Amino acid sequence: MKEDFYDILGVSKGASDAEIKKAYRKKAIEYHPDKNPGDKTAEEKFKKAAEAYEILSDPDKKARYDQYGHQAFEGGGFGGGGMNMDDIFSQFGDIFGGGFGGFGGFGGGGRQRRTKGSNLRIRVKLTLEEIATGVEKKIKVKRKIQAPGTTYKTCGTCNGTGQVTRITNTILGRMQTATTCSTCGGAGQSIDHQPAGADAQGLKVTEETVSIKIPAGVEEGMQLKVTGKGNEAPGNGIAGDLLVAIEEQDHPLLQREGNNLHYDLYISFSEAALGASREIDTVTGKVRIKIEEGVQSGKILRLRGKGIPSINGYGKGDLLVHVNVWTPKTLSKEQREFFEKMAKDDHFMPNPDSGEKSFFEKVKDMFS
Ligand SMILES: [Zn+2]
DSSP: OOOOHHHHHTOOTTOOHHHHHHHHHHHHHHTOTTTSTTOHHHHHHHHHHHHHHHHHTSHHHHHHHHHHGGGGGSSTTOSSSOOOHHHHHHHHGGGGTTTSSSSSOBTTTTBOOOOBOOOEEEEEEEOHHHHHHOEEEEEEEEEEEEOTTOEEEEOTTTTTSSEEEEEEEETTEEEEEEEEOTTTTTSSEEEEEOOTTOOTTSEEEEEEEEEEEEOTTOOTTOEEEETTOSOOOSTTOBOOOEEEEEEEOOOSSEEEETTEEEEEEEEEHHHHHHOEEEEEEETTEEEEEEEOTTOOTTOEEEETTOSOBOTTSSOBOOEEEEEEEEOOSSOOHHHHHHHHHHTTOGGGSOOOOTTSOOHHHHHHHHHO
């Protein structure tokens, strides 16, 4: 059982962004590897706090976590989980403010700050069928990579630390302040050889085909993360991520509502009276359904498990087939005579029994 992210940070579920940030900062400082050299438990706690903060500091991820719990981030290439120390420092380094990072760098052993390349964002349009089964998409992405032949050298201004330390004498005594090195932008390295076609950081744009595994059950507006497939960073920096926003294509026959699907089935007067067998489209192929004789317009047939699988891997939605009886708009002379003859017939008189729920009762049932 995975520990609750709110518990890890020691905040309540209703905590504000500022409270979450403050709580994370406290934990991060408490368990910072510089303060706990060689302490594996502290390192574990440090990582856990960062993982919790990664989710709870992002409004989208937080909303998903609040709704689905840890399952929202398992499998299928979602972010969260498995963060390494470099990720933590590159993403949340700024949370430590000036107090950390400036003196000897992170990690105790003179670790350099590594810059991170920028993230790339793309949108992927999916059909309901693809969403129902999950799909692997190969997408062409234009991303910056280090141009072949580029070499970097240690920055002379900061000697590779990425930080410039200044000592000033103040009324309170000697103060040491650290700022990001302006020569290398904090990377600790500067470009040594810039081949033709590369920019000032030694990067160039290339087109690359990236394979993206999309799990079943995603929906419009969700975002997947492909770690390391954003822009590369110069020198020994780490690549940014590729963020994939999900778009859902409209289906000609099926309408999605959560994980349930709705289908409007039109049947004739005769089919309603005599019963029928009809083939209908589902997201996983056609199925044949039987319509009982005497079916009423507005009846909803529920095909269990024929909807969209839940993103968290538990269960599937249903396919709800709405029966609509088609009333003929024009009649032949013969048909007109027939219906006129039937107008007073007992069998044609509406006589709803307790089994025939009204439209409003059915709607009530669906949401109860
Ligand atoms: Zn520098």
